[in-house]
Amino acid sequence: METETQAGAGAETGARSGAALAHVEPATDDAIGHLLLRCLSAGAEPGAVFEVIERSDGFVGVCDAAEYFAPFEDWPTRERSLISRARGAVLDIGCGAGRHALHLRERGLDVTAVDSSPGAVRVCRERGVPARPGTAGELPCPDGSYDTLLALGANLGLLGGRARAAELLAEFARVAAPGARLLATGRDPYASTGRVHTDYHEANRRAGRMAGQLRIRIRSGAVAGSWFDYLYCSLPELEELLAPSDWTPVEAFEDPGGGYGVVLALRR
Template sequence: MEHADVLGLALMDYLENGFSEDIRTTSSLEETDVLPLAHLFRGYAAMPELEQKALQQCTGSVLDIGCGAGSHSLWLQEQGLKVTAIDISPGAIHCAKQRGVNNVIVSDFLDHQGSYDTLLLLMNGIGLAGALAGLGPMLHKLKSLLAPGGQILVDSSDIIYMFEDEKGEYWVDPNGYYGEVQFQMHYKKFSSPRFPWLYVDYNTLTRACLAHGLQCEMIAEGAHYDYLARIHTINP
């Protein structure tokens, strides 16, 4: 049965009724995977090192884009930062509010207005671009949300390793970008509509940033082809 907010449904069920089962995902990579609900409610100590490092880099007013159940926003609030948490999922925003996030908004970031010192896009938040063609418009919108001297903190992964054969050769479509993936979420009897998601390698992200007057700097690399980057405007 199709449900428009499978993620929110699962998060609310976990928060209000406790664990029963995790979200399953299927993708165009022909893989079935599990998204553990407990992982979406984790505290700072249980977060991956790249996420911890990203949170430590946050300053001033913060816009947590795709906040989910609000774990990142909660920690930032505890550090005394002013945080606005947004997500297109009404269920996710309900959970974030119930958990104590002070300022929550159901919104697509493309429709959001404001000025922030830090834009936070974790758990491959750059994936919201959907496709490589959507990366430029996304960066243009993010740039419009930056206060003078502001920063964008984003993590992603270079998934080229998934296309490597035993000879060390890569089998990818030369007419497309290998990081463009179609996903679908499943929880109990419900399934989301299929949606596009983007994984972008660091060099491609850097080139896209330069095309929009932005500079991309590597902060840290993870253990499994992932990285954390800071994006900011190029000084004249």
């Protein structure tokens, strides 16, 4: 077995010779699931585990993974306002660690939770939420089954862009019962005014994309997820996306920092 002294001497020799360490790319896997499982194992304590969000232009953001497990009293005001409007059979799309589903189940509502991450589904089940694997574009749910659909935690971002939004809004309408409501939160990209963001908006426009159409991947430790489009859009842009769909906005809540919540009604 190599001693610490030998290991240190080897490292010093390598440094003197100018030898470079090999660059190792992160393993591509279920990064969000990896993140949530790590956080659950750490007791969901704030500051224990962090999510890294890498944007295609090299910009990196960091979030405390404990937010996925936050109790109701720590949620943003817009989420607390929206969740109070849930009724009947509820579908939680992109359920993450299941915080919204858990709250509604405690209120006695029948909740179906869906996430594309196997790790997220596992975390939900370990927390008592009977989650199902599935994507927002292909929901594992029968037609006309749900009175309330949730896309909280900024999950309006799943709309991705103009073409993807049309597909997802149609899929949401397929599983919605007559008179259903979609409760969702998103973010206005124009609330971020720094040059690194406005340059990204302009690059998107030149490429024929929506300004807030982010190309991102999630990082957790040495694991990275696949790259995907995630949409930040203003409320006027959201109304444009909704116009040809079966959904119409009936209520909106805006935060000073650019976050917002909306209640969408099924037209038919």
